Amino acid sequence: MSIKVKERHRCGSCRTVHDSIEDAKECCAPTITSVYVCPACKGSHDDPDKALECCGVEGIRCPSCYRDYNSASIHFQAIKVAGHCNICNPLLTVDQQFAIEDMHYEQAGQRLCLHDGAKEETHV
Known part of the structure; x- marks a missing residue:
């Protein structure tokens, strides 16, 4: 990718x-x-x-739906934690959701709810 x-x-x-x-x-x-x-x-x-x-951006592809995301996206963290993005499968445990949101905050410096982030256009 x-x-x-x-x-x-x-x-x-x-x-x-x-x-x-x-x-x-x-x-x-x-x-x-x-x-x-x-x-x-x-x-x-x-x-x-x-x-x-410029910002050391990485990319990742969701293995379920084959969408590409950059490291500034909350879906990048979701794929790392849960193995899929929140677009193709929004079902996550509470622990997974908190871990994804915390990792995104550490990476991007922006507090974002995972389910609100699903509405963003963050494809690569």
């Missing part, structure tokens, strides 16, 4: 990052550069390798 970084386009004049090349062209034509976004912090980088190295 490989982690993918997203390619965005930066206006050459005002340095604003846009999702599409057309938006970047319309912003302050004519100079545009492509940038690569870190999947964890969403920081912009000129090189895709630097975007992957």
Whole structure:
């Protein structure tokens, strides 16, 4: 499994990052550069390798549903603890749920309830 970084386009004049090349062209034509976004912090980088190295993001694939998650996702911890993500199988013991939430807090620094995290888009 490989982690993918997203390619965005930066206006050459005002340095604003846009999702599409057309938006970047319309912003302050004519100079545009492509940038690569870190999947964890969403920081912009000129090189895709630097975007992957930015926050030390890892990736994991759920063995049940084959969805990919990055290490900033609470589902990453769920797969490590329970062997599956909370999307494909939300049934966990209370001990598993607490362990997953605590591991996510240690990794991301953000307190998040596992069942609230299922609504987030945290795919790689």
